[in-house]
Amino acid sequence: MRSDSDLTARARIRDAALELFGAEGVNRVSVRAIAAQAGVSPALVVHHFGSKEGLRQACDDHVVWLVRGGSGAADLKDAPGLAAALEAGAPVRRYLARALLDGTPAAAKLFDEIVETTGHWLEDGVRDGWxxxxxxxxxxxxxxxxxxxxxxxxxxxxxxxxxxxxLHEMDATLRYSRAGIEIFTRGVFADERALDAWDAVAKERKQR
Incomplete structure (x- = not known):
């Protein structure tokens, strides 16, 4: 059985990895650097996660947990991929950006998880009327x-x-994320001309 100090050390290592992976990229960060950032020995990093790839997977799992509402909040303001990322802080946002740009299988799985979770959230919204x-x-x-x-x-x-x-500072994050939510909430176009034009192109292609 793990002690409370073991669990604290594991979380500290994960958080250090999130910060360093996000800032520098997985390939540029060593286990020794993560250990130094977390204030533990490299051997303890290996003990908890097995390898750097295992640590990366733990970071992915943690971000997915946050997106799924792991922080405990569950109303509209806590939309998956938005409020969870905001509340998690800059290191998580940087890590998420870096993981997606890396284009690895782990990043692809992470993106798929976020899309799936968001899809369920939007389906709930349709059912609940928002x-x-x-x-x-x-x-x-x-x-x-x-x-x-x-x-x-x-x-x-x-x-x-x-x-x-x-961009990862809270004021900047709130600025650009609000602009995105405004687009989704209020729309950009005042009428349906752009949508009608798209539908016309799609209809023409089907008729060929």
């Missing part, structure tokens, strides 16, 4: 997640355009 139904619920969930996560991948460019020093 979300509109969609002709393609799976595509909508995927696009929703992609839009919310895109700022993390384009951080350098957004920092320049928005004139902020660090």
């Amino acid at each position: 979300a509109h139904p969609s002709q393609d619920a799976q595509a909508r969930a995927a696009i929703y997640v992609t839009w919310l996560l895109a700022p993390l991948a384009f951080g350098e460019h957004l920092e320049r355009v928005l004139d902020v020093k660090d």
Whole structure:
């Protein structure tokens, strides 16, 4: 059985890895560096996680847990992929951005998990009346997640355009995330001309 200190050390190691992996990338971070950041020995890192890849998987699992509402909150303001990431802090957001840009199987699984969780959340919203139904619920969930996560991948460019020093700081995060939610809540177009044009193109292609 693990002691409380073992559990605390495990979480401290994971959090150190989240921060370093997010800031520098998995390939550039050593187990020794993670151990130093966490204030433990490299042997203890290996004891808890087996390897750096095992530690990375633990980081992925933790982020998925947060997206699933692991923080305990469960109302509209705690939308998966949004409030959980905001409350988790900059290291988790940086880690998520880096994991998605890496394009590894672990990152792909992570993205799929987030889309699946968000899809269920939106389905609940349709049933409860705070979300509109969609002709393609799976595509909508995927696009929703992609839009919310895109700022993390384009951080350098957004920092320049928005004139902020660090996109992961809370004020900047609230600014760009609110803009995204405003688009989803109120829309951009005042009428359906753009949607009608898209439908016309799709109809024409089916008739060929």
